[in-house]
Amino acid sequence: MTTTNIFDEIQRALGPIPLGPVVGGKPLDGDGVIPVVDPATEEVITEIANGTVAEAMTAVGVAHQAQDAWAELSPRSRSEILRRAFDLMTQRAEALARLIVLENGKALPDARSEVAYAAEFFRWYAEEAVRLGGVVEHAPAGTNKIMVLRQPIGVSLLITPWNFPAAMATRKIGPALAAGCSVILKPASETPLTALAIVAILAEAGVPDGVVNVVPSTRSNDLSSALLDHPLVRKVSFTGSTEVGRVLLEHASRTVVSAAMELGGNAPFVVLPDADLDEAVAGALVAKLRNGGSACTAANRFIVHASVADEFTQRFAEAVRCLPVGPGLDQATKVGPLVNAKTRDKVAELVQSALDAGANPVTGGSAPDRVGYYYTPTVLGGVPQDAHILSQEIFGPVAPVVAYDDIDDAVALANNTEYGLVSYVYTRDLRTGLRVAERLDSGMVGLNRPVVSDPAAPFGGTKQSGLGREGGHEGMLEFTESKYVAVEW
Known part of the structure; x- marks a missing residue:
């Protein structure tokens, strides 16, 4: 048809x-x-x-x-x-x-x-x-x-x-x-x-x-x-x-x-060292790839404790690799095309800048050779903390993972942006999670939740x-x- x-x-x-x-x-x-x-x-x-x-x-x-x-x-x-x-x-x-x-x-x-x-x-x-x-x-x-x-x-x-x-x-x-x-x-x-x-x-x-x-x-x-x-x-x-x-x-x-x-947004997805990785990976899939990553609330930077960063990255990449990509009207499709060529090309440029800075393409990392404005769902490991991609709103199916050593470092990385729309935190410790949530400079926080939007809740951000x-x-x-x-x- x-x-x-x-x-x-x-x-x-x-x-x-x-x-x-x-x-x-x-x-x-x-x-x-x-x-x-x-x-x-x-x-x-x-x-x-x-x-x-x-x-x-x-x-x-x-x-x-x-x-x-x-x-x-x-x-x-x-x-x-x-x-x-x-x-x-x-x-x-x-x-x-x-x-x-x-x-x-x-x-x-x-x-x-x-x-x-x-x-x-x-x-x-x-x-x-x-x-x-x-x-x-x-x-x-x-x-x-x-x-x-x-x-x-x-x-x-x-x-x-x-x-x-x-x-x-x-x-x-x-x-x-x-x-x-x-x-x-x-x-x-x-x-x-x-x-x-x-x-x-x-x-x-x-x-x-x-x-x-x-x-x-x-x-x-x-x-x-x-x-x-x-x-x-x-x-x-x-x-x-x-x-x-x-x-x-x-x-x-x-x-x-x-x-x-x-x-705009540049949402950090903070994984604390005690986080349930099954929950964190499942949440990351939704927070990053809902709407193909084209959302101001999409997780944009995955800030993961060094003790679990490799395991999280590999498990996340395995889950992303299994997602069917294709026309949105196909029943099997989980990730559709981006809206236009300009958006796809911007995503490709950001990924290339991360690779040039030393990031590893754990999965994806390119646009497929096919009709339509597609970009392969991508997980980047070993992203340097000063990489250009971490300061930009990606608006596509790309997840850069950066490691940190302690909570103060994680909060500093999360807040190191002109944006302050939403943040995500994963931890088993509610007290620690709430303390981190209070320190994050954003208008909304998803604590062990990958979606915050609700018609009954006030939606909006801080800073720019x-x-x-x-x-x-x-x-x-x-x-x-x-x-x-x-x-x-």
Whole structure:
């Protein structure tokens, strides 16, 4: 079956997917087209209209017009719409998963997990929408009451990446709608189809026209610049690289737009000398190779005590070597292709730099000679502590292992990065594990767990891994302003 036929089959299961910008519930023409490519075959799946700056400006006006009515809708009504969106996503989970695989390349089990995770943001914020409380206190001087209200911040620009095209959209749309905000979604041009399918589901669930608008475009810089300069845009929520995040923050400062940034990561996976190696290797497989390593939360540096480093490396490599690599839609595949040639080539360059520095390719270490943007799952042993690869976000199926001698050394190595998103620690001693977790400079820690993401938990990092939190109650508060009313009664 051809790539185009698979897409047609997915559309029959999902319903029609708009192929271009949708503003105020209406499709727009764009200017030119974006070819959406299947990373497994390098074939064009379909073409969508390429959104323009003018269409983005139209979206701001439409979102602003829809804002007040959506904010005034009862929290219970917003909640029920989000719950319907959860139900629809769940009913169509398999078709959505196949769509993600088609345009992103990840293995089908990873895509299924993503859809379940993505849908949960609609369910979680359906429940949170009715819990947007304020406070009333007596002023210490006794002169008045202090009343604090939480009000929607207003029109919000949501910019999402290609690696989790469903989850990164719902993780932003869910809390924004729950708080009473209208939004403009700018999905990654590599994976726009999933975002467009989710926007169609939201419309079917009852979201009024104009509340959720989507403008896929290859003109990312021009669109974001124009939108951040628009006086009606009051929030930007971005997930992507730290490099792009810095540019957006600088631009947002011009009009003092509230910014939430979920940026890059360089997650250490620390194995203490007493760790259960069976558990550590199993955890490493998930923390590194979930989503093919294309995740900001992916374990990026394996910092293993010297007494167990060789054994861990060999066992990890044996497990990695057994993983079937192939097209994500094949049932046997565990690791699919990377999203495009640029990403694959970057991974190859990082591996070569580690080999040049003296690392050993215990398994993998090259791109296979085949159609598609594949890179062989790789474990590198004996990586020097100052190797270039340890300072970079790999975003691919490559695991560099570096040895250390004591816990202080491990913590120093783990914290030796500009990033601070997530860390992983494996140990049998809970007290030691918690002490190490407190010393790690990251916003999240997985203690004997390879996955930390949860819609009910605050997701975010320290240092240059971002600002603010997504998920949990905090995720909804990101889309609100506090208003203080001084009153006597």
